[in-house]
Amino acid sequence: MLEKWTGEVSVINIGATKEEGGSRRQVIKVGGQATLPFLSGEGVLANKPVVAFEVWDIAPSDWPAGLAKAYADVFSDPLAWAEKCVKEYKAGLICLRLQGAHPEFGNKTPDEEAKLVGELLKKVDVPLIILGCGDDAKDNLVLPVCCQAAKNERCLVGSAAQDNYKTLSVAVLADGHNIIAESPIDINIAKQLNILISDMGLALDHIVINPTIGALGYGLEYAYSIMERARLAALAGDKTVACPFICFVGQESWRAKEAKASEQEFPCWGPESERGVIWEAVTATALIQAGADILVMRHPQAIEKVNKYIDELMKG
Amino acid sequence: MFIIGELINGMYKDIGEAIKKKDKAPIQKYALEQLKAGADALDVNCGPVSRQPVSDIQWLVQTIQEVTNKPLVLDSSKPEVIESGLKVIKNKAIINSTTADVEKLNILVPLAKQYQAGLIGLTISAKGIPQNKDQRLELAATIVSYCSEQGFSPENLYLDPIVLPVNVAQAQMRDILESIHEFKIISEPSPKTVVGLSNVSQGSCLRSLINRTFLTMAVAFGLDAAIIDPQDKELMDALITSELILNKQIYCDSYLEAYRKK
Numbered sequence: 001m002l003e004k005w006t007g008e009v010s011v012i013n014i015g016a017t018k019e020e021g022g023s024r025r026q027v028i029k030v031g032g033q034a035t036l037p038f039l040s041g042e043g044v045l046a047n048k049p050v051v052a053f054e055v056w057d058i059a060p061s062d063w064p065a066g067l068a069k070a071y072a073d074v075f076s077d078p079l080a081w082a083e084k085c086v087k088e089y090k091a092g093l094i095c096l097r098l099q100g101a102h103p104e105f106g107n108k109t110p111d112e113e114a115k116l117v118g119e120l121l122k123k124v125d126v127p128l129i130i131l132g133c134g135d136d137a138k139d140n141l142v143l144p145v146c147c148q149a150a151k152n153e154r155c156l157v158g159s160a161a162q163d164n165y166k167t168l169s170v171a172v173l174a175d176g177h178n179i180i181a182e183s184p185i186d187i188n189i190a191k192q193l194n195i196l197i198s199d200m201g202l203a204l205d206h207i208v209i210n211p212t213i214g215a216l217g218y219g220l221e222y223a224y225s226i227m228e229r230a231r232l233a234a235l236a237g238d239k240t241v242a243c244p245f246i247c248f249v250g251q252e253s254w255r256a257k258e259a260k261a262s263e264q265e266f267p268c269w270g271p272e273s274e275r276g277v278i279w280e281a282v283t284a285t286a287l288i289q290a291g292a293d294i295l296v297m298r299h300p301q302a303i304e305k306v307n308k309y310i311d312e313l314m315k316g
Numbered sequence: 317m318f319i320i321g322e323l324i325n326g327m328y329k330d331i332g333e334a335i336k337k338k339d340k341a342p343i344q345k346y347a348l349e350q351l352k353a354g355a356d357a358l359d360v361n362c363g364p365v366s367r368q369p370v371s372d373i374q375w376l377v378q379t380i381q382e383v384t385n386k387p388l389v390l391d392s393s394k395p396e397v398i399e400s401g402l403k404v405i406k407n408k409a410i411i412n413s414t415t416a417d418v419e420k421l422n423i424l425v426p427l428a429k430q431y432q433a434g435l436i437g438l439t440i441s442a443k444g445i446p447q448n449k450d451q452r453l454e455l456a457a458t459i460v461s462y463c464s465e466q467g468f469s470p471e472n473l474y475l476d477p478i479v480l481p482v483n484v485a486q487a488q489m490r491d492i493l494e495s496i497h498e499f500k501i502i503s504e505p506s507p508k509t510v511v512g513l514s515n516v517s518q519g520s521c522l523r524s525l526i527n528r529t530f531l532t533m534a535v536a537f538g539l540d541a542a543i544i545d546p547q548d549k550e551l552m553d554a555l556i557t558s559e560l561i562l563n564k565q566i567y568c569d570s571y572l573e574a575y576r577k578k
Contacts (some may be wrong), residue, residue: 233565
């Protein structure tokens with residue numbers, strides 16, 4: 001029996017082309033589904049899930065060797081790193097994490113970060129996701145100037161949370177971007193935060209939900225059920241949760257012991273060089289089935305596998 | 317819940333006056349205000365004073381269609397008035413209403429099919445108002461089987477158990493509520509259910525409280541649609557909260573606001 005849905009996920013445009021006042025080579029559209037993931041017989045799947053390559057403003061200190069190796073030549077140069085993702089790995093979307101702004105990881109100034117954003121936009125012409133460092137006070141200084149530096153480029157900027165959403169909402173609204181609304185695996189808070197942000201004047205169709213995920217083996221199923229519940233409500237007409245999802249797959253997968261432990265430690269697990277890639281790819285594919293629209297990932301081989309998987313799914 | 321706003325009815329003085337003078341402004345104002353307050357559709361009734369309901373309903377429909385494309389519920393006991401309204405309607409239409417009498421079904425079911433309209437079926441017949449649940453179910457089954465035979469899907473049918481005033485028919489209230497639940501199991505797919513709410517408090521003192529308490533209970537019995545005053549904020553809040561408790565909406569602290577953003 002086919003379900004008849006009345007609602008659909010809102011469509012978010014990331015990136016603005018020259019004609020639209022930006023300088024991106026294309027706009028990436030996510031969302032717009034009128035059915036549960038890949039049930040194309042029941043409704044339209046307007047846009048496919050997309051993968052964003054994660055790039056840091058400082059060399060990450062906690063990435064396992066097997067992952068860091070993929071970017072060894074560009075690890076401390078974010079501009080070269082982003083360019084490598086686009087040129088070598090054909091990235092269509094870059095996610096810049098401003099980890100170096102964190103008081104404990106470099107404490108870069110807002111101006112330094114804004115300058116980096118400006119340079120990155122010149123270096124590569126794909127749409128951009130910009131993430132803060134996770135320290136609320138610092139992010140509230142850094143992200144507004146970065147929003148300004150990327151004015152009219154229609155980036156996706158994060159993250160807003162229930163106890164810290166006002167500054168970012170205002171900045172995103174002023175400079176024509178989209179916002180990431182993050183909630184701690186909690187559908188009630190996700191919905192509440194969307195209402196709070198939309199009350200600030202930023203329309204619901206400029207919000208992407210970060211439901212917070214766990215990697216395979218680390219609570220993935222909780223994220224799955226939250227995403228499924230939100231999507232069912234969205235399809236039934238609840239616009240306050242009808243936003244696309246962004247999932248930080250790389251961040252969670254590469255924290256898993258199974259992804260990074262060496263073969264010496266666990267001989268029966270096989271070589272970690274393959275294991276980590278598989279852990280990241282499998283986490284991503286499960287979340288795609290849950291309704292993920294944007295997957296922020298790290299290892300180019302994992303991303304290649306996931307992109308193939310997406311193409312296969314979209315064939316219907 | 318599919319909310320049908322009840323306020324465009326010629327029995328209200330200002331609407332009656334507006335119909336008489338062909339003054340569009342009050343009609344359009346009531347239409348927009350009800351939609352803003354949460355109505356999904358608007359009931360359209362010329363009222364008892366209209367001398368030319370056949371032409372008045374056309375004027376009402378056209379007047380309202382100028383400001384909204386939401387469904388309109390053509391409300392008249394006279395099939396010729398309904399048909400007249402259907403002739404000019406562009407929005408989705410719902411016919412309000414047929415009874416379980418064959419003479420009415422013979423006219424209104426084909427009209428509903430022809431205009432792809434919904435149809436409200438009152439569980440009442442020329443013999444009078446049903447006195448208990450069994451009589452309601454019997455009349456409901458008559459309507460459903462007639463529609464099925466004519467190829468009109470029960471999904472487009474809204475059965476009304478006939479809500480009686482609590483101050484005259486207290487003993488029937490439980491039967492009315494239970495009927496709402498049992499109508500749903502008459503056929504597969506199920507017919508929908510609807511009530512004209514304000515009748516329950518007719519002649520009573522605490523009308524708003526009685527209305528919202530009955531509606532809350534009816535929602536728990538599975539009611540699909542209601543003809544109500546959407547500008548009664550406490551009624552709407554109670555309705556939204558009832559649906560929340562039945563897990564039809566996802567909870568959040570601002571759930572009332574969230575519902576209204578829909």
